[in-house]
Amino acid sequence: MDRYTYGNDGFQLLVDNQADAVSFIYSFPNLSMFFTLSSQGIFEGRYRNKGKKNWDVNFQSLQTECDVYGLCGAFGNCNPKKNPICSCLRGFEPKNIEEWNSGNWTNGCVRKRLLQCEKMNQTGDKVENDGFLKLETMKLPVFAARSYVSIEKCRELCLNNCSCIAYAYDAGISCMTWTGSLIDIQKFSSEGGDLIFD
Known part of the structure; x- marks a missing residue:
């Protein structure tokens, strides 16, 4: 030393x-x-x-194993009260099933099927809009884009942007939207925010 x-x-x-x-x-x-x-x-x-x-x-600095940044990878949800602590968000599956099952979750999860918006961009056919799912009492992912709009406008902003995959609204922060991968999501037992994702 x-x-x-x-x-x-x-x-x-x-x-x-x-x-x-x-x-x-x-x-x-x-x-x-x-x-x-x-x-x-x-x-x-x-x-x-x-x-x-x-x-x-x-x-x-770390209260639970879930406090390790990116432990569950992209689109993985960490819940220290569950075993195993990592799970894929609804509509997603492990990117590498063997690694996932062995307890190495860092490669995260991938979508099971394309979003309607992505299908329309590939085929040119008009399709229905995608819907949103709500996860309550969550640690929100980092690297959000912020807009000072109402909660209704926040939803609309995300719905009308094919790159937007999730949004959240907090009265003190306003509208947060995410594009790309959602990383470092964690389920809290209380407090936290509501994450609404596509």
Whole structure:
């Protein structure tokens, strides 16, 4: 382990090549704090009062396995209360069934059939519009496009755009729409938002 000490302010940086982690230690007169960032992206804070031998965990960036970004891949839904924790969204199936069944979900899921909008672009035939499914109390995917419109306009905006695959509306944020793949979706037991997808 390499140890780097900066100044007389009690701050130290430790690099542990064997554990593949970087740690920061800051010592107060009666309290020491220890922060670790692992190669898996887990950030953990620990503290120790003077006179104690053990480091107590103050906080951890990952509360469940579902907090690992993209664990279930594209169009995969993570639910820490289910076994297995990853499932494909309705209308989707695992991209690689062997990997999926072995517990490696990172390749995610693919659509079972084309959306009406995609069929119309391929054949030129006029078809009915696609509908939406609603998932409640969800951690919404990242990388949303935002528009400051009403919830009705938000739905219309997504429905009239062949590239739009999902939308959500929050009174504080307004309209969020997604194109491309939905990644890092998670089912919460409470709170979260409603994700409406095609």
